[in-house]
Amino acid sequence: MEHEHIVSSFDEDLGRLDSIIAEMGGLAERQLADAVDALSRRDVALAKKVIESDKQIDLLEEEIDNFTIRVLALRQPMAEDLRAVVVALKMASNLERIGDYAKNVAKRTLTLSAMEPVGNATQTIQRMARQVQSMIKNVLDAYGAHDLAKADDVRMRDEEVDLMHTSLFRELLTYMLEDPRNITACTHLLFVAKNVERIGDHVTSIAENVHFLVSGDKPADERPKNDLSSQTIVE
Amino acid sequence: MEHEHIVSSFDEDLGRLDSIIAEMGGLAERQLADAVDALSRRDVALAKKVIESDKQIDLLEEEIDNFTIRVLALRQPMAEDLRAVVVALKMASNLERIGDYAKNVAKRTLTLSAMEPVGNATQTIQRMARQVQSMIKNVLDAYGAHDLAKADDVRMRDEEVDLMHTSLFRELLTYMLEDPRNITACTHLLFVAKNVERIGDHVTSIAENVHFLVSGDKPADERPKNDLSSQTIVE
Numbered sequence: 001m002e003h004e005h006i007v008s009s010f011d012e013d014l015g016r017l018d019s020i021i022a023e024m025g026g027l028a029e030r031q032l033a034d035a036v037d038a039l040s041r042r043d044v045a046l047a048k049k050v051i052e053s054d055k056q057i058d059l060l061e062e063e064i065d066n067f068t069i070r071v072l073a074l075r076q077p078m079a080e081d082l083r084a085v086v087v088a089l090k091m092a093s094n095l096e097r098i099g100d101y102a103k104n105v106a107k108r109t110l111t112l113s114a115m116e117p118v119g120n121a122t123q124t125i126q127r128m129a130r131q132v133q134s135m136i137k138n139v140l141d142a143y144g145a146h147d148l149a150k151a152d153d154v155r156m157r158d159e160e161v162d163l164m165h166t167s168l169f170r171e172l173l174t175y176m177l178e179d180p181r182n183i184t185a186c187t188h189l190l191f192v193a194k195n196v197e198r199i200g201d202h203v204t205s206i207a208e209n210v211h212f213l214v215s216g217d218k219p220a221d222e223r224p225k226n227d228l229s230s231q232t233i234v235e
Numbered sequence: 236m237e238h239e240h241i242v243s244s245f246d247e248d249l250g251r252l253d254s255i256i257a258e259m260g261g262l263a264e265r266q267l268a269d270a271v272d273a274l275s276r277r278d279v280a281l282a283k284k285v286i287e288s289d290k291q292i293d294l295l296e297e298e299i300d301n302f303t304i305r306v307l308a309l310r311q312p313m314a315e316d317l318r319a320v321v322v323a324l325k326m327a328s329n330l331e332r333i334g335d336y337a338k339n340v341a342k343r344t345l346t347l348s349a350m351e352p353v354g355n356a357t358q359t360i361q362r363m364a365r366q367v368q369s370m371i372k373n374v375l376d377a378y379g380a381h382d383l384a385k386a387d388d389v390r391m392r393d394e395e396v397d398l399m400h401t402s403l404f405r406e407l408l409t410y411m412l413e414d415p416r417n418i419t420a421c422t423h424l425l426f427v428a429k430n431v432e433r434i435g436d437h438v439t440s441i442a443e444n445v446h447f448l449v450s451g452d453k454p455a456d457e458r459p460k461n462d463l464s465s466q467t468i469v470e
Binding site: 062068069072073076078079082083086089090093104107108110111114115173176177180183184187188190191194218230231232233234235 | 308314425
């Protein structure tokens with residue numbers, strides 16, 4: 001094995017971590033937008049593109065994993081520098097999962113495009129997704145600017161996503177009860193909605209990591225949660 | 236702030252990480268077993284206990300997070316030692332998610348216990364859960380023994396869970412089509428089944444981390460996946 005000359009500084013390493021995270025975040029945001037766009041326009045080609053593109057996010061996570069271990073070994077960072085490396089590792093894992101959920105929306109879009117559309121469910125999912133997309137964008141900004149208030153704000157906004165999800169859950173159950181021909185499509189839409197809701201949870205977890213990065217502590221207060229879908233009964 | 240005397244060795248630190256992971260893993264396995272047991276026996280008290288106990292796993296993850304950062308800062312480990320610390324951090328995150336999924340099964344059990352039982356779905360879920368529990372147990376053994384072959388074996392067994400999940404998905408859709416009064420209960424059962432399937436994915440991810448810990452590389456081959464539920468249509 002050849003010896004590598006270490007010419008970069010730790011600041012350059014951190015800069016590289018930041019830029020990979022920014023790239024992953026931008027891709028994740030785009031994948032979610034494209035997946036939900038494909039769903040609402042029944043665009044099979046776009047859904048296939050989303051499924052295909054997920055590999056890029058996976059590769060970037062691997063790059064972060066390897067680079068992180070290298071940086072820890074070579075630089076042995078302390079205090080805030082160490083937090084920055086650990087936070088990058090955790091954020092990469094959240095962003096990879098967001099990509100997976102977008103891919104699953106795209107997979108179900110392929111199935112749903114072969115079936116009759118159901119009510120307004122797709123529009124509600126689009127509204128939820130727009131909220132989540134804006135949360136992804138803002139949490140990446142908060143990370144880039146080390147902005148504690150902005151990260152905390154994103155964390156609080158997940159409650160709205162939970163509320164939208166609970167109401168959509170009820171709406172989809174109602175469509176199924178009204179007409180059994182909707183059952184298969186609505187089941188896939190329930191999972192699409194759940195995927196978007198889970199993306200919101202991962203954005204929240206990124207926001208908590210940004211909080212930790214900037215302040216050195218986890219947020220002290222409990223986050224308000226309002227996903228009551230697991231308790232919903234529609235007769 | 237008082238100065239702390241560092242009297243422990245790095246080996247003792249690793250031992251402590253291992254024992255917290257073993258405790259988390261044991262708890263996660265128990266939580267899944269109890270959640271599915273509560274579901275099949277319609278045991279509301281046990282379901283509530285599972286929901287309550289999830290906090291313990293969350294606290295252990297926090298302990299791993301804090302301890303890991305401390306160990307990295309104080310010991311500045313290299314090579315395999317560094318891998319061990321990073322892997323513990325990642326495994327803790329997987330085990331915390333497994334706990335969350337078990338908690339969600341318990342929450343839905345509270346809802347389902349108020350409704351009429353549906354077909355044999357609960358038994359199929361129990362079979363899936365038993366397979367996943369044995370995977371959790373084996374992956375923890377593989378981690379404790381640094382056993383590469385055993386970790387790889389667990390990784391391959393997730394395919395059976397995927398197959399069981401796909402067949403259960405189809406079965407539950409059929410119950411809904413047969414009788415609309417089953418729709419709400421089956422929807423919650425679909426998510427219960429999905430939760431168990433996702434736990435299998437997290438066990439797989441732990442197995443891949445054990446592989447990396449022991450060998451220094453990620454598994455080279457693609458893992459066989461067989462969850463076709465996202466493509467399932469029942470007319």
